[in-house]
Amino acid sequence: MPSGAVRMSRKRAPEPASQLGDVPERKRVSWGILISQGSWADRSPLHEAASQGRLLALRTLLAQVTPVTKGCHANIATIDHVTPLHEACLSGHVACVRALISAGANVNAATFDGITPLYNCCSSGSVGCLELLLQNGAHTRARHAHLPSALHEACKRGNSQCVESLLAHGADPDLKVPQLGSPLYVSCLHRHADCSKILLHTGANVNVGRGNDSPLHAAVRQDSRDQVTLLLDYGANVNSRDEDGRRPLELAPPGGPSQQLLVSFQGSPRTLCQLCRLRIRNVIGRSRLKHLPRLPLPPLLTQYLEHM
Known part of the structure; x- marks a missing residue:
């Protein structure tokens, strides 16, 4: 398995390099290593219609379901438990998401590795799809603490509108996932100051990161002036120590903006x-x-x- 590979919620057969060049960047990232594993033989026409945003085809397929089995067809799943709703959310097709929900699609369906439609909305940055899911009972928190969090994914991708919407619907800004840390830590790690500001404004703990590694440690490693300034303004502890006992100043690149900010801050109290x-x-x-x-x-x- 290549280092840094991203696990994701669906499989796809290998594609020639010329075809991959035509695939939107967000989908290539989301498919990750599974782009070359297995096949999509278990994908239904409903999956394809939802993925491609073909609303008329989707409605036609959904209309074929009898009243007795209503809802079952909308929740048809692959071997990895990927549903058409997962596909529509990953591609950001709001109309398809609305049609699937109306047909009884489970808004909290989870794939084999815990990916939900809400998580896929945060991957694609589709606020419209995300709002529809939340209005129809989607849970902002995963069923188990170790499963992927939609809020963490939004912070990782820098989708600040998704972050704002999730928090407005009750998502915990300090939710910790063992391997990722807090949402604030993730946004600092990926240099998304807009997401960090929304989290802090909502009341996220400025010093909760991943283990002993604080958000300030993460921001300093990235030498992000905006992030460091923001964290200091919200009360970040400049004397916190990471797993190796190092303070943020000790991690700052020499001569960089982070080092200058921290030296200046320590020279004059708040x-x-x-x-x-x-x-x-x-x-x-x-x-x-x-x-x-x-x-x-x-x-x-x-x-x-x-x-x-």
Whole structure:
């Protein structure tokens, strides 16, 4: 198995290099190593129609189901438990997703390796498909802690709108997956400052990463000025130590922006304004931060507490 390979929710037969060049980048990434394994002999015409966004063909196939078996056809699955809904979400076909849900498709169906339609929405960045799933009962959290998380996938891909939507529907911004860490750690690792800002604004713990490795450690390794500045502003602990006992400053590339920021930060303590904001937000608590705009406060004070 090649290093860095990405597991995914469906198989495909080998394709000539000329054909692979025509495949959208997001699908090539999602297919990962399974692009050259096995075949799709167990895929149904419904899978193909959903994947290609052929709505008329999809509706025709769904209409062939009798009232007695309604819902079974929409949930037809491959040997790896990939359903047509998985395919439609991975390709971002909103109309097909709506048609499948109307026909009884299971919005929480999971593949053999735990991939859900919601996860595939976050891979493709389809907010429209994601919203449809959430409105129809999709779970923001996987059934088991070790299974893939849609929120982690959105943070990895930098799909900030998906991150925002998941959090608005109750996703835990501090959800930890053993091999990945927290969503904030993943967004820092992949240099997606927009996702990090949304997570922190919602109340994600700025110091929760992967094991002893904090989000600040991850941001410093990437030498990301935006990420480091953001984390420091939300109270990141500059003295935390990773598994090898190293502080973030010790990991910063010499002469890089991260090193300059950390040296400057350690030379001057946080202002009283910053300390007060962090303390007030901590007392309010993550679950109540969303109610800040409802408080009878001057707009300027509300913006101050919201980091606006």
